[in-house]
Amino acid sequence: MTEILRRTVRERWKILLVGFALSLFGVFAAAIGAGSDALFAPTTLVAVLLSIGIVSRDIRTGAVQMILARPVRRSAYLAGRYLGVVALVALYVATALLAGAAVMPLASRGALGSSLVSSAAGAFLQAGLAAALVLFFSTFLPGVGDVILYVLLQLGFDLTYGLFRVRSAEAAAAILSVKSQILPQPEWDRVVSDGRWLDPRVAAWALALTAALAAANWTFSRRQFGYGRD
Amino acid sequence: MSAVRTTTSPAAAIEIRSVSKRFGRAGVRATLALDSVSLEILPGETFGLIGPNGAGKTTLLSCLMGFLRPSAGEIRIDGRSADDLATRARTGYQPERLGFDGFLTGRSFLAAHWRLAGGNRSGQNGAIERAAADMGLEPRALSRRLRTYSRGMLQRIGMAQALLRDPAFLFLDEPASGLDPAGVVTVRRRLIEARARGATIVVNSHQLPEIERVCDRVAFIDRGRVLKIETLRGVDSGVKARIRVRPDETGRALEILTESEISASVAGEGVLRARFPNENAMAEAARKLCARGLSLYELAADAELESLFAEDEP
Numbered sequence: 001m002t003e004i005l006r007r008t009v010r011e012r013w014k015i016l017l018v019g020f021a022l023s024l025f026g027v028f029a030a031a032i033g034a035g036s037d038a039l040f041a042p043t044t045l046v047a048v049l050l051s052i053g054i055v056s057r058d059i060r061t062g063a064v065q066m067i068l069a070r071p072v073r074r075s076a077y078l079a080g081r082y083l084g085v086v087a088l089v090a091l092y093v094a095t096a097l098l099a100g101a102a103v104m105p106l107a108s109r110g111a112l113g114s115s116l117v118s119s120a121a122g123a124f125l126q127a128g129l130a131a132a133l134v135l136f137f138s139t140f141l142p143g144v145g146d147v148i149l150y151v152l153l154q155l156g157f158d159l160t161y162g163l164f165r166v167r168s169a170e171a172a173a174a175i176l177s178v179k180s181q182i183l184p185q186p187e188w189d190r191v192v193s194d195g196r197w198l199d200p201r202v203a204a205w206a207l208a209l210t211a212a213l214a215a216a217n218w219t220f221s222r223r224q225f226g227y228g229r230d
Numbered sequence: 231m232s233a234v235r236t237t238t239s240p241a242a243a244i245e246i247r248s249v250s251k252r253f254g255r256a257g258v259r260a261t262l263a264l265d266s267v268s269l270e271i272l273p274g275e276t277f278g279l280i281g282p283n284g285a286g287k288t289t290l291l292s293c294l295m296g297f298l299r300p301s302a303g304e305i306r307i308d309g310r311s312a313d314d315l316a317t318r319a320r321t322g323y324q325p326e327r328l329g330f331d332g333f334l335t336g337r338s339f340l341a342a343h344w345r346l347a348g349g350n351r352s353g354q355n356g357a358i359e360r361a362a363a364d365m366g367l368e369p370r371a372l373s374r375r376l377r378t379y380s381r382g383m384l385q386r387i388g389m390a391q392a393l394l395r396d397p398a399f400l401f402l403d404e405p406a407s408g409l410d411p412a413g414v415v416t417v418r419r420r421l422i423e424a425r426a427r428g429a430t431i432v433v434n435s436h437q438l439p440e441i442e443r444v445c446d447r448v449a450f451i452d453r454g455r456v457l458k459i460e461t462l463r464g465v466d467s468g469v470k471a472r473i474r475v476r477p478d479e480t481g482r483a484l485e486i487l488t489e490s491e492i493s494a495s496v497a498g499e500g501v502l503r504a505r506f507p508n509e510n511a512m513a514e515a516a517r518k519l520c521a522r523g524l525s526l527y528e529l530a531a532d533a534e535l536e537s538l539f540a541e542d543e544p
Contacts, residue, residue: 062329
């Protein structure tokens, strides 16, 4: 697993540079007090970018066969891939935090600093779920299908919610309920800063994360890898 | 059921029992890539898989590696299932399609495979350099990224990673593909060395002369079925030969050979095919033919595998 993690980091660290460029806005917005959620969107985006084709690319190139020809469990391969992405997200969040602290006005470091740390921790945890979902999709979808499905899932909920909100409040509530099960989004600021780890939405997040990883493992363990029929 | 089976041996290193592999769901679109294939490969044996494109050779190799699950039948390697981790730890594999990480240097690639194979860091560098040198890769090449490698260099480093840690089982899919003549000789030498230290080797290749040089037995596969198994080395292999005499002496030559208890048949006007128990018997037959006054134009050992293909030509 460690070897796969190392390989993932070596293969994908350059994507962080794109992430850093994209997140400059978020860091500065957070630093000047534009909102403690400012790190949330860029961190999720970075996690999704890092996870593109995380498994399907190896299947396409045949690298997965060379790895699985070694004494490596399929679950260990997946764990290495996932933890590699998580490690890079952690590096991204830590760097963003340092950058935020550097540009933060000295006077506001106390209050806003703790808010930024909560925001970063929440963004990291939420990005972990996004990466797990993309990992799961990548075990059965080729190319960038994993990310497309993730975006469609997000957009699908938001669009249908928007459509039904006017027509039927019940239907809109049902859509939100389903979304909260598949893509739960706890209020991480409060969870982290107030220590509300027993919040039902945190439990839903943990359940969704576990389900995504278990589903990825189930799908991948059943996959077959052939080169054709020669 | 496949028409050909090997001799049953309780000590087989690799047992393939009635393995079938079907792609696609049952119906019109389903393809039977392997059809009840049964083989037994002995410990220390070098076994070749030959056959035309699309015959099912790579599918069989993928089943042996556990990448594909047979639709029916069973595969045991050293008494364990094909995807057993303990067996994998003793297995080297080179795929036909090389799935390399282009961003890695040759050294990083071999190091990663050394560690994935369970090798410790203390012996890593020496083993990597030795494996690369054995495959004719210069030390400078190890510092270059794989994306800059030529096809032949990739093939060499692919073979080097397969041979890391002296595996007990080697599964090779077209190991000499894309190599220059020197590279082909290097691969042959490494295979002969692996066989000498007792490795059980399964090679899939279209390069018949190479297969003939390194393999103890070969299975001829077509349309997912094992059509023939030929022994190229060992007690029952013998020497196949082509004999050319004056056309009007064909019948007499056949009589003389049959008198000498040599299995022979007429292949054409003035041409016979014979199987001799060994090369001495072949020389003795040549002496007899000449002593009886026949004009012997040619007596040459056959390139057996080519003749195997030729026999199946329509």
